[in-house]
Amino acid sequence: MTSAVLSVETEILNALAEVTDPELDEPITDLGFVRSVFIDDDGVTVHLRLPTAFCSPNFAYLMASDALDALRALDEAGQVRVLLDDHHDSDKINAGLAADAGYLGTFGVEAEESLAELRDVFWRKAHAAAMERAIASLLRRRPMDVEQISRLLLRDLPENKEKVALLRRRFAIGLSNCPNCRVLVDDEGKAIAAEAVPLRLRFAKSVRISMEGNAHFCRGLLATRYSDDEAEGAVPVVTNLRRSRR
DSSP states (O other): OOHHHHHHHHHHHHHHHTOBOTTTOSBHHHHTOEEEEEEOSSEEEEEEOOSSTTSOHHHHHHHHHHHHHHHHTOTTOOEEEEEEOSOTTHHHHHHHHHTTOHHHHHHGGGOOSOHHHHHHHHHHHHHHHHHHHHHHHHHHHSOOOHHHHHTOBGGGSOSSHHHHHHHHHHHHTTOOOOTTSBSSBOTTSOBOOGGGHHHHHHHHHHHHHHHHHHHHHHHHHHHHHOOSSOOTTOOOEEEEOOOOOO
């Protein structure tokens, strides 16, 4: 296998790893939702799977559409096909993706809300959870009172994975990542007063615990539904049929 082909495989898997479950805020690759990746001379075919046949069609379409967009952005991907397996709306979603019909074109009158609105709701939840994780990580190293927490700036956070995740989610909802910005804010980026710190942190923690619990539950359902070698968090199988073009 040539280095050029290996590079394409790596780019494909890295692109899929940037696609997250909107409710769980975890990569679909880590969750085991990528069933298989096939590469041939024409392009890439990706099969996705979900924990149950009745997962929300909105979420299912969002993940499949995001995966399609992520792979189409790659120069070497060629023709991209993303297929959702074993879902009650698989045929409808797969046909809509193949036709580039968009969310409304795929579901028609069944579409309850725009994808932009749905995505925004879950991005804000992800931001709250990431904010709580970053602050909790800091408090384990340096105890602080509510006044100090309310005055925390992004530059005060240690350079770790929690800060990286928080900055990424702030960017997603349109908040500034200036080092002098407050860490603990509401969804609009407004600083939280000291007296409101406990309530904001409790809310953010409840969001984070809910998301982590749902992720654990989904992994269990997926493992039960697909009792095969594609276990929890497994790297997708890549069958390489592509001949080197170089």
